Amino acid sequence: MCTPDIPGTTLFDGRQAIKGYALNKMCFSFNEAANRAAFLQDEDAYCTRYGLTPPQREAVRSRQVLQMIEAGGNAYYLAKLAGIFGLDMQDIGAQQTGTTKAEFQAKLLAAR
Structure with a gap:
C-alpha cells in the first residue's frame, strides 16, 4: 500500500502509534479529573x-501541538491535553496551519 506524501503533514500510522504510545496513554488518562489535577x-x-x-516532554512543556504530533501524538488524545491548557480544536487548527485563531476561524467560515 502506498502512503501519500503530504508536505508538512505527519501521517499517524502504525509506526507513529508505537512511537507515541506513552504520550497518548498519558493523554487518555486525562479522562479522570484527578489525573488532570495531578498533571x-x-x-x-x-x-x-x-x-x-525527551522530545515528547519538550513538546508538552512548550505546548506545541505540531511537535506532539511529530512525537507520535494522536490528535484525538492530544485534544484532552489541550483542554487542560484551555485550548480547543480551533486553537490546535491554528497552530497546525500557522495562523492565529481568528484567522483560522475566518478560514472555516469562508469554507461554509
Missing part, C-alpha cells in the same frame, strides 16, 4: 510517570 500540580512528575521521551 497540573507537577507536569514533569506526571510525564515521568508515563515514560515520555
Whole structure:
C-alpha cells in the first residue's frame, strides 16, 4: 500500500502509534479529573510517570501541538491535553496551519 506524501503533514500510522504510545496513554488518562489535577500540580512528575521521551516532554512543556504530533501524538488524545491548557480544536487548527485563531476561524467560515 502506498502512503501519500503530504508536505508538512505527519501521517499517524502504525509506526507513529508505537512511537507515541506513552504520550497518548498519558493523554487518555486525562479522562479522570484527578489525573488532570495531578498533571497540573507537577507536569514533569506526571510525564515521568508515563515514560515520555525527551522530545515528547519538550513538546508538552512548550505546548506545541505540531511537535506532539511529530512525537507520535494522536490528535484525538492530544485534544484532552489541550483542554487542560484551555485550548480547543480551533486553537490546535491554528497552530497546525500557522495562523492565529481568528484567522483560522475566518478560514472555516469562508469554507461554509
